[in-house]
Amino acid sequence: MKTSLSWLREYVELPADLTAERLDLALTNLGMEVESIVDQAATIKGDLVVGRVLTIEELTGFKKPIRFCTVDVGRAVPQEIVCGARNFAEGDLVVVILPGGELPGGFTIGARKTYGRNSHGMICSARELGVSDEHEGIIVLPAGAATPGVDARPVVGLDDVLVEVEITPDRGYEMSVRGIARELATHFGVAYQDPARVVFSTRTEEPPYPVTVEDTVGCDRFSARVVRGIDPAAKSPEWMQRRLIAAGIRAISLPVDITNYLMLEFGQPMHVFDLQRLRGGLTVRRAHPGEKLTTLDGVARVLDAEDMVICDEAGPISLAAVMGGETSEWQQGTVDVLLEAAHWDPVMVGRTARRHKLFSEAAKRWERGVDPQLTLAALEKAVAILTEHAGGTVDERVLDIDHVAPRTAxxxxxxxxxxxxxxxxxxxxxxxxxxxxxxxxxxxxxxxxxxxxxxxxxxxxxxxxxxxxxxxxIPSVLPPAGASKGLTPAQRRHRSVGRALAENGYVEVLSYPFVAPGAADQLGLPADDPRRSAVRLTNPLSEEEPLLRTNLLGPLLGTLKRNLGRGHRDLALFETGSVFLPHLTATAPPVLGVDRRPTADEWAQANAIVPAQPWHLAAVLAGDIAPAGWWGPGQAASWADAIEAARIALSAAGVPASLVSVRAAEHAPWHPGRCAAILVGDDVVGYAGELHPAVVAALDLPKRTSAMEIDLDALPDAPVVDAPKISTFPPALIDVALVLDRTVPAGEVQATLAEGAGQLLETVALFDVYESEQLGEGKRSLAYKLTFRAPDRTLTSEETIAARDAAVALTASRFGATLRGA
The missing domain is CATH 3.30.56.10 (Phenylalanyl-tRNA Synthetase; Chain B, domain 1)
Structure with a gap:
């Protein structure tokens, strides 16, 4: 909201010595964000004076008419000035900026030779001074307005202070001189005069023009006055133009300027119709789906059923509260006008403005709330100003359709x-x-x-x-902190998992949860995959990404690709966050009011449409997981590293290693031969492995890119862990190399060895995988390191070998394993 201090002073008795700093502080304390407070006098530097034109010499021989003038500026010697304007004569009073001065925009004035003559200064137009858009000629002051040599700033209205404030959405009344003046009067404790406190004509039985309001919710008040026979050539007074321009509104014509002026002063948007262009009576209603209207900006718009429109017999002529239509707008030559002031539903206006991307000054005020009692006062003042400057005959009849509900206590x-x-x-x-x-x-x-x-x-x-x-x-006092139960198990799990992956070289990222409709195709998800069913947002941030993610890998792979495009080659990224899984069988929710709490059934029905939002963890790897250097070659990231990332996460989440298992699986978007299902007990909680080559190609990722994703909410709560008992006796180390079919998972072999070895086994770890024709077709060797230890004694070689043999025997019975070299 932009206004001037002089305009505010008309309605509030502000202190005479009010400084910009005090005004800034007052507005801030009232809850307004001050954008700027500008002293107009300071926008023009140097000497800006009133001058009287003494002589004019017409210069010929140039492409355009040029005048060489001598001007009395109150100095001993008249100033010689070259000017191209022709709307002044000898003896006229003009505005002159002398050499050394500077106009708005940084335009410095100096003495120079031009068109063969010396020019010392410049005779100014209104646009050059920033007081209006007029630039067809220079400013000619009324005779006797001032004496030559005096400061011209007060004469042309450049002695004011311009104030611009940002208004919060809940305080629409402050988007007016009336509202800001009232607030300042309250702050300073001074007298206030309401500009809307005028004597106005009330509703008459017979309206000046027939109007019907069909929807009294969207429009609960509609008022109108008619003026006939105005002078279409009448111009807006200078004081009005200056105030409009100071507020950032272009002066257009007297009737339109009046409506804009009162919108700024009262906060009541208005509209002016050309009475001769209306066809029959007016109807205020909701738009019919598919109706079209060409608004004042020349755009043909398809209307929505929620939009409010003003119609005549030919159809919609105005998008109510937002923008008028071309067919009924005021135009040059209009002599009969209908002035309309109404009150519209703020929610409807806000939605209409956003739907059509029309954020007019009127719409900004309507969606924040306008005083419904202003319509007749605004019309009365509009009619008075119009007839004062353009003549005409006022129709004494007044239309006022009022359905405004009174305020309740x-x-x-x-x-x-x-x-x-x-x-x-x-x-x-x-x-x-x-x-x-x-x-x-x-x-x-x-x-x-x-x-x-x-x-x-x-x-x-x-x-x-x-x-x-x-x-x-209000004192700055910290509120008392209540007793806390600490972090929930889920919160502890999320933090522990993130910390563990970060400690193992992964970098955490945060992606937007929005995805494009083609994301499922890029990941190669089957047609019947439930992850293809995504929640679509009604009002997305981007129309290109209107869906909520059903997995983390889609956005995470996009982040991986972006980092690869910026020169990074070795990447290990992870993300934790919600995915959104809709309930496809849910019905429409009940319509809930605000007059009571919903019942248990209503609450359950309302929540039935809310998608499930489990918390997932995903990680992706590309390039080398161990860098190459003088110490030797690097190690490329592979499917095994993705599986290990899942194991690290499960361990950090407190899942006992005995419950975790891995088995071969086929699940998009992973490579069917290099994909593993991650199980906790008998439940699959996620997948890990190498991405499918088609997915890698579709996303333009490096070959062998690997990834994992698990459902953290599917994990059991971490059990209470007893402190381990540390044995002081030495361990016994034995290696075993088993020859098995290549299809036997190494993880299952490891679990079987642990089962067969019994209580004496402390750890078992795979340290070598060997394949050779000597082992036989389809065979491979898996070498494990077994560590045995007893808590109360040193193991004998016989006990260790017996435990080793029991472990090997169990793998032989289950998988047909044989000891290598036996």
Missing amino acids: ITLPADLPSRIIGLPYSADRIAELLTSVGCTVAGSDVVPPSWRPDLQAPIDLVEEVARLGGYND
Whole structure:
């Protein structure tokens, strides 16, 4: 919201010595974010003076008419100035900037020779001074407006201070001079004059023009006045143009400028129709699906059933509260006008503006809330200004279709502000503060004013008490910390897993949960894969990614690709986060009101459509997991590293190693021959391995890129772990090399060895895999290191060999394993 200090002073008696710093502080304490406070006089540097044209000499021989003038600027010697404008004569008063001065935009004025003559300064136009868009000629002041040589800034309106503030969405009343002036009057405790307090004509039985409102929810008040026979050539007065331009609004024509001016002053958007271009009576209704309207910006728009429109017999002529249509707009030559001021539903306006991407100044105010009691006062003032400057005959009939519901009282407990804010407020002080902003206070009942739709509950009134009482008076006291139960098991699991992967060289990333519709195809998911069923957002951040992810790998692989494109080659990334799995059989939720708590059945039905959101962990690897150097060759990341990442995560989550197993599987997007299912007990909790070559090609990733993804929420809670007993006796180490079929998983062999060895086995680890024609076709050798130890004694060689033989015997019986070299 942009306005000027002089405009505010018309309605609030601000201190005469008010500085920019005090004004900034006052607006900030009132809850407004100050964008800028600009002294217009400082926008032009140097001498800007009034001058009187003494002589004019027409210069010929140039492509355009040029004048050589002598101007009395109050100095001993008249200034010689070359000027191209022709709208002034000898004896006229003009505005002159002298050499050394600087105009807005950094344009420095100097003395120079041009068109064969010396020019000392410049005679200025309104646009060059920044006071209006007029640039067809220079400013000619009225005779007797000032004497030559005096400062021209006050004469042309450059002695004002411009204020720009950012208004929060809940305080629409502040998007007007009326609202800001009222706030400043409350802050400084000075007199305030409401600009809308005018004597206006009330509704007459017969309207000046037939209007029907079909939807009184979308439009609960519609008022209109008619003026006939205005002068279509009448221009807006200079004071109005200056204020509009200062507010960032271009001056267009007198009727349109009046509506914009009152929108800034009252906060009431209005619209002006050409009465001769209307066809029959007006109807205010919801748009019919598929209806079209060409708005004032020249765009043909397809309307939605939620949009409100104003129609005549030919169809929609205005997108209500947002922008008018081309077919009924005021145009040059219009002599009969219908001025409309209405009150529209803020929710409807906000949705319409976003749907059509039309964020007009009117729509910005409507969606924040406008005073429904302003319509007739705004029309009265608009008619008065219009007839004063353009003549015409006012139709005495007044249209006012009013369905505005009266404001209801809010019950405010006397002790609530003190309890919430932490400062003592007496009942009288609370009543004083709330009355100062227009509330009617009767005991504990408070009726908010019509211009404060944001005041709807007791807590809103408490906020007003804190704001008006002074935020700076509220002490900075930390709230008492209640007893805490600490982290939940799920929180501890998430932190432990992330810490463990980071300690093993993985870098955590955070991806957006939004994916494109083609993400499932890139991952090669089968047509019947449930991960293809994704939740589609109604209002996505990007239309290219409207779906919520059903797995972490899609966005994580995108992050991997982005890092590869920026020169990184060896990458190990991981991410933890929610995936969104919709309930495909869920029905539509019940419509819940706000007048009561939902029942248990309603709550269950409402939650039935909320997708399941399990917490997943995913990791991806590309390039070398161990770098090459002078110490030797590096080690390329492989499917085995992805499986190991899953084991690390499960171990950090507190899952006992005895419950974790790995078996071969086929699951997109992994390579069918290099994919492993990760099991905890009998339940599959995830998959790991090398990505399918087709997926790697589709995403333009390096060959052999590997990945894993597990469902952390599917893991059991970590058991209470007893402190291990450390044996002081020496271990016995034995290696065994077993020859088995190549299809036998090494993990199952390791588990069988542990089972067969019994209680004396401390650890078992695979340390070598060997394949050779000498072993036989389809065979391979798996070598394991077995560590035996007893807690109470040193093991004998006979005990160790017996345990080793028992372990080998069990693998022989299950998998047909034989000792290599036996």
